[in-house]
Amino acid sequence: MYLHLETSGAVVLLAGDAERTARVAHKYKDAASIIQCPTPQALVPAAALRPVLAVICVAENDQDAFPSWRTALAKTLPGTLITVDTEDPIGTVGTVFLIGAGPGLAGYMTVAAHRALASSDVVLIDHLAPVTDIELWAPGAEIIDVGKVPGEHKVPQRQIDQMMVNYALAGKNVARVKGGDPYVFGRGTEELYACERAGVPVEVISGVTSSIAVPASAGVPMTLRKVSHMFTVVSGHAELTDAELDLLAGFVTSGGTISLLMGVRTLPHTVAGLLERGVEARTPVGTFENVYREGERVRYSTLERAAEDLADLRPPAITVIGRVVDAGYASGTDESARRDALLQLALSEGRDAKA
Numbered sequence: 234m235y236l237h238l239e240t241s242g243a244v245v246l247l248a249g250d251a252e253r254t255a256r257v258a259h260k261y262k263d264a265a266s267i268i269q270c271p272t273p274q275a276l277v278p279a280a281a282l283r284p285v286l287a288v289i290c291v292a293e294n295d296q297d298a299f300p301s302w303r304t305a306l307a308k309t310l311p312g313t314l315i316t317v318d319t320e321d322p323i324g325t326v327g328t329v330f331l332i333g334a335g336p337g338l339a340g341y342m343t344v345a346a347h348r349a350l351a352s353s354d355v356v357l358i359d360h361l362a363p364v365t366d367i368e369l370w371a372p373g374a375e376i377i378d379v380g381k382v383p384g385e386h387k388v389p390q391r392q393i394d395q396m397m398v399n400y401a402l403a404g405k406n407v408a409r410v411k412g413g414d415p416y417v418f419g420r421g422t423e424e425l426y427a428c429e430r431a432g433v434p435v436e437v438i439s440g441v442t443s444s445i446a447v448p449a450s451a452g453v454p455m456t457l458r459k460v461s462h463m464f465t466v467v468s469g470h471a472e473l474t475d476a477e478l479d480l481l482a483g484f485v486t487s488g489g490t491i492s493l494l495m496g497v498r499t500l501p502h503t504v505a506g507l508l509e510r511g512v513e514a515r516t517p518v519g520t521f522e523n524v525y526r527e528g529e530r531v532r533y534s535t536l537e538r539a540a541e542d543l544a545d546l547r548p549p550a551i552t553v554i555g556r557v558v559d560a561g562y563a564s565g566t567d568e569s570a571r572r573d574a575l576l577q578l579a580l581s582e583g584r585d586a587k588a
C-alpha cells in the first residue's frame with residue numbers, strides 16, 4: 234500500500250535513534266517543525282509541541298523497538314497519528330559503479346565487476362546486458378531493467394542518469410551494468426558526468442569489449458604481425474560521412490582493421506563507400522552475429538560480395554573489415570589457403586618494425 238501523508242505546516246515527531254531519525258527527516262521537509270526523540274523519555278517534553286504525526290523509525294526486523302515505542306506514544310501522545318519508517322540509515326552517499334559486463338560469456342565478467350555487484354543495493358541493467366544470474370552476483374539488491382519500463386519503452390538516458398543519482402544520494406550503492414565496456418559506445422561518460430555533477434562518487438569498471446572479444450571468439454584478431462598493425466572501432470549507427478569513409482578507405486588500404494559496431498542497417502552504404510574509394514574489392518569481411526547467444530552466426534565474405542552475401546545480417550552483429558579476417562577462416566574450406574598464407578606471413582622470420 235502506498236500512503237501519502239500531507240504534513241505541510243504540521244508538527245512531526247520522529248521517534249527512534251538519532252541516526253535513523255536524521256536519515257528520514259528530509260521526507261518531512263514541508264513540516265512546520267520536526268521533533269527528534271531518541272528515547273521514550275524525550276516524548277514528555279515533546280508532547281507540549283502537539284505533534285500531529287509520530288513516525289517510529291526502527292529496523293524492519295526489530296521485534297522489540299516498535300511495540301515499545303507504540304505503547305509509549307499511545308500513553309504520552311494519545312490521538313496522535315502513528316506511522317512507521319523502516320528505511321535503513323546508510324549514512325553517506327552511495328557509490329555508482331559503471332560496470333562493463335563483457336560480451337556475454339559468463340567468464341568475461343571481471344573480478345572487479347563481481348565485487349562491485351556484491352556490494353550494490355540497486356542494479357540498473359540494460360535489457361540485453363549479458364549477465365546471467367544477476368541475482369546471484371548481487372544478492373539482496375533491487376534489480377531494475379532500464380531497457381524496459383511498463384509500456385515496453387526504453388527508459389530515456391536522462392531518466393537513467395537521474396535514477397542513478399537519486400539512489401546514490403539516498404545512500405545506496407548502485408551498479409550500472411552495461412554490455413562490453415562502458416566507454417565503448419556505452420554512454421558511460423554521460424553517466425559519469427551526471428553523477429559527478431550531483432556529487433556522487435563513481436567507480437568505472439572496464440569490461441571486455443565486444444568489439445575485440447566477439448571477432449576473437451571466431452579466431453579473428455585485430456592485429457597480426459606483418460599484416461595489420463592498427464585497428465579502429467567504428468559506430469555504424471548512423472551512415473558514415475564522406476570524410477569518415479575517406480579516412481577509413483585509406484586506413485584499410487594501409488593494412489588497418491575496422492571493427493564495425495551497430496552497423497547492420499548501414500552496412501550496404503559503408504561497403505559501397507569503401508569500394509567507391511578504391512579499397513581492394515577482395516578485402517575480407519567477417520560478420521559475427523549474436524555471439525554467445527541463441528542464433529549465433531559467423532560468416533565470411535569480401536567487400537565486393539558483402540552486399541549480397543550478408544543481406545540478411547541481423548543485429549546485434551559486428552563486422553570486421555581487413556586482411557586479419559582471413560585468420561579466422563575455418564581450415565578445410567575453399568578459403569583455407571588464404572588463411573594459411575596469412576599465418577605463414579605472420580610466422581615468417583625477419584624484422585618487422587611495426588608489429
Ligand code: SAH
Binds near residue numbers: 411415494496
Ligand atoms: N559497450 C559495448 C558496445 C555497445 S554498442 C561493448 O564494448 O561491447 C552495441 C553493439 O555491440 C551491437 O550493436 C553490436 O554491434 C555489438 N555487440 C555487442 N555484443 C555483441 C554480441 N554478443 N554479438 C554480436 N555483436 C555484439
